[in-house]
Amino acid sequence: GSGKKESKGEKGASEEIKDLVTYEVPQREMENVFVLNTEMAADLNVLCNTNEGFLETNPKGQLVAGIAKEWGTEDNGLTWTFKMRDDVKWVDQQGNEKADMVADDFVTALEWILNAHKNDAGNNTSMPISMIKGAKEYREYTKSLSADEALKLDKSKFLEMVGIETPDDYTVVYHCIAETPYFDTVAVCACLYPISQGFIDEVGVENVKSVGIDKLWYNGPYILTEFIQGNTKTLTKNESYWDKDCKLFDTVTIKLVEDVTVGYSLYDTGEIDTIDLAEANLRAIYEDENNQYHDYLTEKLPNKFSYQMKFNYAKKNEDGSDDTNWNTAIANEAFRQSIYYGLDLTKTYERANMINPLSCENTAYTMKGLVYFSDGTDYVDRVEELIELPESNGKKMRRLDKEKAEELKKQAIEELSAKGVKFPVEMDYYIPAGSQLALDSATVLQENFAECLGDDYIKLNIGTYVSSLTQEVIDPSLQSVVMNGWGADYGDVQNFLGQETYGEETAYYSMNYTNINDATDPELIATWKEFTDLVNKANAITGDLDERYEAYAQAEAYMLKHAMTIPYNLEISWQLSKINDYSVSHAIYGMQNAKYKNWETSVDAYTTEDYEKFAEEFNK
Amino acid sequence: MGENEKKDDLFRFVEYSAEKAERTGYSDYSYWKSVFQNFLKKKSAVVMAIVFFALVIFSFIALHIGKYDYAALKTNSAMAFQSPNGEYWFGTDNLGRDYWCQVWYAAQTSIKLALIVALGECVLGVIIGCIWGYIRSLDRILTEVYNIINNVPVIIYMTLIALLVGQSFTIMCISLIGFGWLTMARNVRNLVMMYRDREYNLASRCLGTPIWRVLVKNILPYLISIIILRLALSIPSTIALESTLSYLGLGLGIDTPSLGILLRNARNYFLEHPYLLIFPAVIVSLITVTFYLVGNAFSDAADPRNHV
């Protein structure tokens, strides 16, 4: 009613939340409380509040100073220097100051990560090993030691071998293997986070892995005061936090909720402060003008994953033989392009975002917001330009071109029939068993294919796996296609495109999902090699970042034009929330997105209008 | 006076008929006929049995008369969550698919599963239970086997089976039977032990009757009523177990919807759209109540002590 509108007018005066209550689903329950030993987002979302590295990210995703007051490189990224504040303290769970934070803490931490016996699961090793001088060698060295020896190592050997030094107590210098202009973006990842030697000594080296929250040392804005596995985590404000001026909650409580439907009723009763809306709730609220939450629906910002349809170019049948039909078909460029231009995913997008489905369209391979040209242009905008993507008309997907698709389809049928491909081409797609959500989406996708491309052309088959996609599907190479989202590890396009290159072991998707290296079609391989050359060319440019990004953009455009992989979607859902998402840190890489620092909140939930205003301001 | 006269001439001996004496009072009797008659006397059970058969038959008819074919269901988010109406008799689900044909199709699957499992459990359970109960020397070892299998949570087996073997209707049937027979066997064993040393079994031993015939003829008939009851109760519990397993992702394959799966899904929507829950729930409840009542009634009826 109108009463609500009035209260909206006074929003500015509305009170902020002191004790935030938010939620998590059981699949994303924390497993590990020691920040160096985990790479799981579920853990880091919590730990980014209790631990802090050199830098932070702002709502736009840019790096800003944190513990490091200044940082930079003078040699195109071969050596990086971080100058720290001198007023940062380590505290224990009761908030008692335990030690000052010094440069050595970063050495201790890196040593921990690289020491094969301290960090036996190998978490957080990949970036240091690929970037920092001597890291790989040191890890190999520790492997050769017995567990006892390795645990007892002091840092002298480490400092000798690895490219890290501390000229003074508050300066850390890293030496990279090659020119790494983006090395600073790694500083927001757990692999460059510090840990105090004092802490290790206090708990004992062998107990660090299984340390409890009561023994941890904290240097972040919050202290983890409660962790009841399967139920609650409570973060309490760290009174000794260095950033005295920032805005923090007194406490943040993260409750575990069976699913968002249950969460919705909790929001309804005021037990939690924000909730993502599941399909049914969203629909019910949206379609009913009188629903009390009708005006409070707010669209979230995209999460940081760029989802792609990744084809398998060396697919196998269940019996282990090659699926020649599929492999031949997918090697055909016209076939792939017909999917690119012809497949209308609007209905799929509606599943998550029925109000504004087209906002979920993903246009490129790299995630928007990863890097910017020096003029402020987003890298992805440049890619869109290069592939001549039409502007959105708000009615259909931007890349969609029915006529072109039709032509390509004809061409593909012609070319493939000649090679003996049988139509419809069967396309195997796997989802987790027991997940109705996945099944529903897959069903819709299946119909999208049938409707847009005709089920005499491509037929999507839905299969299931029980526990592990990798184990049950990817390893035996059973899938035709996987929809996978990549989240950046650090702030460079290489991190995205590098996963798709040909013939390189570090290319994750090529090695595991697309199996391009096992493909036989010469034309296909040629395309990939071409793309790989383009990427490598860009990699080599380290001095001028604009130039570097432009080269990447060329490579990415090539990839998209040849439909080597097809952008699928962005996850943008709707919520009811008392949190202003635009005030929340939004890095595409790093672990700071759930850092409850400087969040704007309102005890009265935000309205759609409020959010529109925020968005406008944000995008300025 | 004539009355009295008539009486007078009745004061004479009549011939004694031994046959007549033997026959007095007893009528012809057929066991199964009496079972059936007794069963028919339980109105509620009969009604429920009829309802159940109607349900089964109707599930076939329903799929035919429904406006949508299960195999050709199309998603259409614009039609999602339509409450029951003339077009969609049971409304539509979250993807705008006709719920009517899903419910009936699922009902068929569930009933089929439950019946097969119940029967399988029963056959396996009875056979093993009989042997277990009758042959003393096997008691120890079978009890130990029972303890061992019973002490490992079923979830472990089901997960491992799903992981190692896969998921399908057949696998589900086999694995549910594989664990379900235990309780049945245990039950049968206890009963068999009760009847094992009855005097009529001694009589059979005196006559050299082989064990299997003693079991089949002398002991099993006494267990019939309890077996039937257990059989009847295992049907709803199978449906319940299936839905729990589905809830955990260990249920049937995705291409076979069951009432359990429908229920699981409906849970997410039932506050806004109760009909999604109500239809499958009502069918499950109907099946349960039917088998509960019919099982009870039948086991009563099968007991000849209750035959007049």
Place this chain on the structure above:
Amino acid sequence: MQEKEKLIELKDLQITFGTGKKKFVAVDHVNFDIYKGETFALVGESGSGKTTIGRAITRINPVSAGEILFKGRRISGKISKELDLEVIKKCQMIFQDPQASLNERAKVDYIISEGLINHHLYKDEKDRYNKVQNALREVGLLPEFASRFPHEFSGGQRQRIGIARALIMEPEFVVADEPISALDVSIRAQVLNLLNELKKTKGLTYLFIAHDLSVVRFISDRIAVIHKGRIVELAEAEELFLHPLHPYTKALLSAVPIPDPEREKNKELIVYDPSIHDYSVDQPVWEEILPGHFVYGNQKELEGYRREIEK
């Protein structure tokens, strides 16, 4: 008496139940012979081991010591399949409780022909049918009863079905384990008559087990009195009634109810007190005190019994 054919011989029979601490000797040092064509009665109080002996003969209870001979062949312990089959055919049993000894869920037809079916003792279905009909007629039941269930019958009729079941095997020897104890008085006579008649027509030999001496007197030729697993006295029926020697026999006799109010009111109950026997020094023996009259006692007691006889 010597020339009579011995059908069953029990030699030093001992039967125990359980093992170790729970070992319980139910029957101990039992010796007697049963002659062909006689009715041999075994009386004693509840739990004295009567049934156990009967069951040992029909091979239901294993024997722990001693042996049982049937027509001179050992039938206790491990025996050949053929002999086992023969024992099954030749030695049958009638049970105490007609309620419990018939399978309520089987038709009379099956119950009676069970033995036939087990050993295929019939030519064809028709033959079996005829045999069942005959058996029913023999025990005085109507052939049409074959298609009925046991619970439709009265106790006496049921007991007759049990008898028919045993008789269809054409046994020579029948253990009748308290066949009338569970029956109504008015039906007891039927069964006793039937047993007597069958003995005559078929030349059967009975081991008749009972606790009621009055019944036993009516039906049996010789009587053995058993107490706590031991036979204490054995004699011809009338002899035992006229000259009971062992105090336990006397007690048993005194307890028999007499359907005559005058006598019953004046009768004196003798209570048996086992502690009167002092077997610590003087070991008891099983002695034939008169021809055919055995009694169990030590020398001192036997002396007393002899004096009693002389009186």
Place this chain on the structure above:
Amino acid sequence: MFKYTIKRLLQSVVTVLIVVTIVFLLMRMLPTDYFFTEDQLMKFTPEQKEEQLQAAGLLDPMPKQLVRYYGQLLKFDFGESRRIQNGVDVVSVIGDKFTISMKLGCTALVISLFVGILIGIIQTLNKDRILDHVGTAYTIFVNAVPSLVSYSLVLAFGSKVLGLPSLYSTRNPSETSILPIVCLSLASIASYALWTRRYMVDELNKDYIKLARVKGTSSAGIMIKHVFKNAFVPLAQYVPASFLYTIGGSLLVERFFSVPGMGPLLTDAIVRYDVNVVQTLVVLYAVLGTLGVFLGDILMMLLDPRIKLTGKGGTR
């Protein structure tokens, strides 16, 4: 008695050992890739994987692994959790959870015993009258309605109408436990009522009740002094086991109300291949199972003087 107890306990140990061995072998039948998280599977090279498996001892020959495991068991060393709470001692992972499950479960059990038996008694007293039918109807209803549905109804009713909190919280356990306890009790109330009624009716038909009536005992006296105790005996056998089983928690209920208990732990642990947790849970369940039966037998023996424990053990 003492000897018997020892014998039974030894026997149980053997059972538990066999169970544990079976589960151990079953778990090893799973491909070793389950050892890794999806993330790790993505990132690790085959050498890395092998290295880790080697370190965890999963590549050793099976007998060696088994022997090592037995050795650990002997020392009551159950190892660390890998995934549920990385690096934390399994015993402490389970420890907190089972107290919560047990608290909820025992409360629910006590309530259902009390209410269920009360209903059963009321039904017996009103046999074949309206209250009896109402009770039976409740039993049928609870069994007929799938538990997912009834829990949803409880949740909806409890939170919407009564305004009860719908998530369990350790900070406010009393209020937040209400709904889970109600759900836990629903079915067991029905079954206790059913069995109480069944046993009491059976008991009422016994001859000694007639004798008690003949000597002039009142109906209430009969119920209290004779029927109830006797009817409770067959029920009592299962009570210790029921109490012990509450430690296992209820998967559905605990998931439903986010109770941090044992219920979902086993499935979680299996799906995440947290082998130590799975095995420890199996040991726990097996011990509880055998112990439950054993205690049941002891209780029966205490209640029923006719029962003397013999070597045969709890199988009547």
Place this chain on the structure above:
Amino acid sequence: MTKEPILSAKDVEIQFSLRGRKLTAIRRCSLDLYEGETLAIVGESGSGKSVFTKSFLGMLDSNGSITHGSIMYDGKDLAKYKKEKDWRTIRGKKISMVMQDPMTSLNPLKKVGKQIQESIELNQGIKGAEAKKMALEMLEKVGIPFPEKRYNQYPHEFSGGMRQRVVIAIAAACHPDILICDEPTTALDVTIQAQILNLIRDLQKELKMTVIYITHDLGVVANVADRVAVMYAGQIVEYGTVNEIFYDAWHPYTWALLSSLPQLGVKGEPLPTIEGTPPNLFNKIQGDAFAPRNKKALAIDFEEEPPFFEITPTHKAKTWYLDPRAPKIEQPEAIKRLRASMEGRG
């Protein structure tokens, strides 16, 4: 026997409803019970002995009810009693009962002594230690050695005969006016039976009870009874003093019953038997219920129910044989023999 009866049942009809059908277990049956006497009711199984006597204490199964007639006791009509509360004024203190099966008549989970004590506390207004003392006395009285020890034992530790003694102790501990013993010895063997019979007789004398003794064993009747009532198919067909029944019975059923006793049989000759089965009580019975099984039935037996004919003031029989119009009929051999032996003796 010119005393007033202490309990007088008139034309009692008892019906059971069984699956919608009516079963008439007692068909217009009358009985007078005099103070201090022992009445034995004999009859074949199912003839209604238990049902009839149970109706005196309102112990009929819930599906049965008295549909006709009256049972006068102490000036009140017990047939009209409906409420449990009314019955409690009768049960125990006034009328008590010993049931057939000693194995199941005791609560298996209660100490034997307590069960007796309960009976004392309920009916004699004595509580606690004193009641316990009386219970111990009672145990001793029924011939159980070491009462102190036995008091604390459970029924399963007693043998059948001892349990039956306990049951009797419980019933007698109520000090009832009337004690109904419903086949108290059927389950026991003869030696024990004889002891139990003596016990009941002794107790009766000591406590001055009137005893109704139900049995189908005529030997037992001869032992205990002053008066005998013979029941057949829900009716008393003959009653008289014990001597009258044994030495001069007139009803053909009584004859058959006596003749079939093996004690009276002649070795080598078949015993007389009662062939056939008793009538189905669901059906209406026409004429004399025993007629179909009576080898010398009269035609009228199948037509009309006979009235009671008085033979002596204490002896009546319900048979047409006593009708003056009936053909002359001899009493069977067995009865003659019994009478002869009695006369010979005395």
